[in-house]
Amino acid sequence: MIRQFFSTNKHALLYGLSLACLIALLKGLEIRYFIFDHSIEIYIGAIAIIFTALGIWLAMKLSRPKIERIVVEKEVFINSGPSVVNEKEITKIGLSNREIEVLRFMAKGLSNQEIASQLYVSLNTVKTHASNIFMKLDVNKRVQAIEKARELGLLNIEKLPG
Amino acid sequence: MIRQFFSTNKHALLYGLSLACLIALLKGLEIRYFIFDHSIEIYIGAIAIIFTALGIWLAMKLSRPKIERIVVEKEVFINSGPSVVNEKEITKIGLSNREIEVLRFMAKGLSNQEIASQLYVSLNTVKTHASNIFMKLDVNKRVQAIEKARELGLLNIEKLPG
DNA sequence: TTTCAGCTCATACTTTCGGGTGATTTTGCA
DNA sequence: TGCAAAATCACCCGAAAGTATGAGCTGAAA
Incomplete structure (x- = not known):
């Protein structure tokens, strides 16, 4: 059950991990000190944009392509039921x-x-x-x-x- | 050109707007003060997760489905000659x-x-x-x-x- | 050898069809 | 409003179809 979850959502987990790493990296570089202290909102906005983009990319990668099936009925004319004697x-x-x-x-x-x-x-x-x-x-x-x-x-x- | 961009990406712009609103809301509530000062990373993580989810959702909504035509041959039996009254x-x-x-x-x-x-x-x-x-x-x-x-x-x- | 299904034919009878003729009423159209 | 076509009905008669029953003949299977 749980193992199955891991195997099927392998990609998602991987991306989550790399996400965590990215956060750690951000913290490590102390980028927030690079930005003026009072503009924490800008920082958050940047984070939001980045992760939105990441989410979109993730969705693109993960979601199986949406396929809309259009059934086209092609009429095949058959020349009247059994022509062979029954x-x-x-x-x-x-x-x-x-x-x-x-x-x-x-x-x-x-x-x-x-x-x-x-x-x-x-x-x-x-x-x-x-x-x-x-x-x-x-x-x-x-x-x-x-x-x-x-x-x-x-x-x-x-x-x-x- | 630009107008067309606005009209075609109406949904994306709307979502962007609501995103901005969400940030404003977060700021307004000063949620970050609710969280312990030293755990700013948790706050950022939450933001990241939320916006990743938002990105995913956005992608789901926006991605146009791939159209696949399936031709089904429908057998039509002709009852020999005109089936419409003559x-x-x-x-x-x-x-x-x-x-x-x-x-x-x-x-x-x-x-x-x-x-x-x-x-x-x-x-x-x-x-x-x-x-x-x-x-x-x-x-x-x-x-x-x-x-x-x-x-x-x-x-x-x-x-x-x- | 017997049995049985299939094909043949017959008689007798009833019902249905088809042809012929004539007539009246309805109805659509000019 | 009146005419022509369509629809209706009737009667007669012979032909054809269908029902019922019985029976003879033949070839193949049990």
Whole structure:
């Protein structure tokens, strides 16, 4: 505790010591006799000025430089969230391969019949897939499903998972 | 020149003045007589310490801080395309105020009936608006309309035009 | 081998959408 | 004050979407 104080304030103590030495020196030289006896105030004033200067110098030396930190926010534009398909979400939700295909066609605005034609399956199959998609995404309309899929990043162009 | 010096060093001059006042005060109180005559050195030491402290304080006050600029990169995600509502497109396409409202509800996945309830109008009215929207956007399915609106940046949150 | 998930398809039914047409009321602007 | 645009509502009909249920087929895992 005390040792720490000594080590951290080493400079200050040193300066204090040299200060004391200076006083001793002043006394030793008997400068005050050099000045007229009635002008003790001048002497004190001189002392005051000297030590004020010393204090300023001390402060300059000791005080760590005052640093004013100005935080400049530089805006870095990033081209929209995850452009990579969010496979984690897909597996978490449990969407099958085929279901994601259907989901993406749905998002492109194709009707169930059109999706059926694209995938070479029947309309009923597409409807079943759609129902399962809605169940897994916890919605009951295709627009909501698309909305949710968009939020979760399921609609990005990439190869289908595994 | 001189005036500028006075104005810029106003604080320093003030402190100097108060310093002089302090000396006068010390003299006025004749503190030195309170202290034993032979211990004039103690008096001087006290003066020295006081003015050193004063100097330090002065330095603290006066030293202007070093300014350090810290550039922080703030990531701004662009939601692909204009994040501000594209009023030009709206006026170009000729979508009315109400139609945009309906369009946005549609994009949230609400059914026509739900939109009607939200807007306190009849289902038929919403259907009419929807038809007009499809006509103006040159599509024939709500999912396509939403898709197109999203491309054109018509779905961003902002006050409606007009 | 059995089990199970995924994909397929079907039937039947209800709800919602979308297109077409026509009409009345509000409202902003000249 | 009157007109044009906007907003409102109605009715009909067919198409599409969504719900519910059941079932056959396949490949991989237990």
